[in-house]
Amino acid sequence: MLTLHADTPEQYHAAVADHPALLVDFHKDNCPGCRMLAMSLAAVASTPEAHELVLLKVRLEAIGEVFFRSLGLRQTPTLSVVRDGQEVLRLPGFQSPDAIRAALARSA
Template structure:
């Protein structure tokens, strides 16, 4: 799984435009669920279900809350699965490796 970082809204939109399958990780500092989610993401990064998926890390304090809210996001961590520029799944809160893997498999099978 390739990992990218978006520090601006333009970088966020460019990553979604340039990569057909993106798992977006919205996170912030001092968020226990975000740290736990990082461990889940690390454990599935090399799995077959993650093949061909780009992980886009978006730090809330860097990109700004206005942009975060403009996407309809309300909490961190939140994962978005984006395929061909369209959101296909939204996973708010901590997700286990199995939950992430199942969501990737379901979203990429459609």
């Protein structure tokens, strides 16, 4: 799974436009659940469910709370599955590797 980073709203929108399948990880630095989720994402990265996906890491401190809230996000961590520019699934809070794999299978 290719990993990209978006530090600005423009980078976020460009990634959504350029990649047909994205798994977006909205996180922040001082969040224990975010660090745990990073370990789950690492475990999922080499699985068949993640093969076609690009992981887009979006850090709240970099992109800004105004943009974060404009997407309807309320907490970190939050995972979002985006297909063809549209969010098809949102998973708030920590997710285990099994939960992420199941969500990716459901949203395929």
